[in-house]
Amino acid sequence: MxxxxxxxxxxxxxxxxxxxxxxxxxxxxxxxxxxxxxxxxxxxxxxxxxxxxxxxxxxxxxxxxxxxxxxxxxxxxxxxxxxxxxxxxxxxxxxxxxxxxxxxxxxxxxxxxxxxxxxxxxxxxxxxxxxxxxxxxxxxxxxxxxSLAMRTDALAQFFVTKRWDTLALIAGEQQADEAFAAAMRTSLTKFGLGLEAEKTWAFDADMRRNAAQEVPLFTQDLGEYDALIVADEAHDFGRYILYNTWRPRPVAGSEGLQAEAWxxxxxxxxxxxxxxxxxxxxxxxxxxxxxxxxxxxxxxxxxxxxxxxxxxxxxxxxxxxxxxxxxxxxxxxxxxxxxxxxxxxxxxxxHARALVAQAPLxxxxxxxxxxxxxxxxxxxxxxxxxxxxx
The missing domain is CATH 3.40.50.2300 (Response regulator)
Incomplete structure (x- = not known):
């Protein structure tokens, strides 16, 4: 022993x-x-x-x-x-x-x-x-x-769950914005969704003063949609989209409802x-x-x-x-x-104040x-x- x-x-x-x-x-x-x-x-x-x-x-x-x-x-x-x-x-x-x-x-x-x-x-x-x-x-x-696809797939799953089938997209001109928008399109296709309208944000005006006038006009011709996706990875203009759109709809992507690692x-x-x-x-x-x-x-x-x-x-x-x-x-x-x-x-x-959900849903x-x-x-x-x- x-x-x-x-x-x-x-x-x-x-x-x-x-x-x-x-x-x-x-x-x-x-x-x-x-x-x-x-x-x-x-x-x-x-x-x-x-x-x-x-x-x-x-x-x-x-x-x-x-x-x-x-x-x-x-x-x-x-x-x-x-x-x-x-x-x-x-x-x-x-x-x-x-x-x-x-x-x-x-x-x-x-x-x-x-x-x-x-x-x-x-x-x-x-x-x-x-x-x-x-x-x-x-x-x-x-x-x-x-990856970008993990984030955009998470958003697409949420759209499907909420039955937000009609979607619109506003994308900035930065390379990261374009990459996010491309990943988002792929995710929407993957989960059986699509975009009804797209626009590129190319404003050089100071939105801190003009958002209430410019954003409604900019979003007026997007037509009907259940949610608006914003691709603005530098968090430049996206914050001025919220609550200023022509139609009162939820905003997701780089602003509003966001999919993040943490x-x-x-x-x-x-x-x-x-x-x-x-x-x-x-x-x-x-x-x-x-x-x-x-x-x-x-x-x-x-x-x-x-x-x-x-x-x-x-x-x-x-x-x-x-x-x-x-x-x-x-x-x-x-x-x-x-x-x-x-x-x-x-x-x-x-969103800024709470966890809404966690993907996979x-x-x-x-x-x-x-x-x-x-x-x-x-x-x-x-x-x-x-x-x-x-």
């Missing part, structure tokens, strides 16, 4: 010693981009947007890792606007093979294609571009930020606890970019805990495997899609999981890199 206890104690000591040597470094690499000017400065962009979420995620990992002998470090680099990010990326990759990226799609692809990134594990925490989950996917990139009004499923911890740490509300960065860091932490490993290859295999689940405070376990690396997750449908079924009714499913993804990497 004493020998058995001694052997078990020795094994525990060996395991603890091995775990004690496990030092995990995660690098947060931000590539700054130009932001389009907006009519209002009511919503300033926090300087630590995204990064604050990664820091809270690191604190969560450290809390668990402390008991397992795991040590976590978060290093940070910001690449100034218009500067080539490759040198900074190479320096980060020389330090660790675990990178959380806050970068536009073009920069993300450039970094993922570096020879130094071969075998690394990169997390896309900000770019919603569909192509990154489709033909331009990279096997070394996982996505914790929901919002301060999400309080169920233990989310209030995450919200309060974030607010205490950052001094502000948690934004979608913060949540995606938090999820990336926490996914790493969960994989390290379960595998007792810190190398990218082992962690990637576990993250894409059947055993991985992340408790994401959204009512369902979050998992990664094996065909394009997208993190499955419910999408809250919110009741009645939208899938043979694998209802979460796969949101975004690119395996047959439509067109991502070959993940298949080749198996």
């Amino acid at each position: 004493r020998q058995t206890i001694a052997a078990a104690t020795a094994a525990l000591c060996l395991t603890s010693a091995a775990s004690a040597d496990l030092d995990i470094t995660i690098h947060y690499l931000r590539v700054e981009t130009a932001k389009p000017p907006t009519l209002s400065n009511l919503d300033p962009i926090p300087e630590d947007l995204g990064l604050a979420g990664a820091r809270v995620g690191l604190d969560d990992n450290t809390t668990t890792g402390r008991f397992l002998g795991q040590s976590y470090t978060l290093t940070e680099t910001t690449v100034p606007e218009a500067q080539d990010p490759t040198d900074a990326a190479r320096a980060a990759l020389a330090e660790t093979d675990l990178i959380v990226l806050d970068a536009p799609a073009e920069a993300l692809r450039t970094i993922a294609d570096l020879p130094e990134a071969d075998g690394a594990l990169l997390f896309n925490a900000t770019a919603p571009d569909m192509a990154l989950r489709g033909p331009e996917c990279r096997a070394n990139v996982l996505h914790t930020m929901p 919002a301060p009004v999400v309080e169920q499923w233990g989310a209030a606890q995450l919200q309060s911890r974030f607010t205490e740490a950052a001094g502000r509300d948690m934004a979608p970019e913060d949540y995606a960065a938090w999820a990336a860091v926490r996914a790493i932490g969960e994989a390290v805990t379960r595998t007792s490993a810190a190398d990218a290859a082992t962690l990637r295999a576990y993250l894409l495997g059947d055993e991985f689940e992340l408790a994401g405070f959204k009512g369902r376990p979050l998992t990664f899609r094996t065909w394009n690396g997208q993190l499955r997750q419910p999408i809250p449908l919110i 009741d009645g939208f079924l899938h043979q694998r999981t209802e979460l796969d009714t949101l975004g690119l499913d395996a047959p439509e993804s067109g991502c070959a890199a993940f298949e080749a990497a198996r």
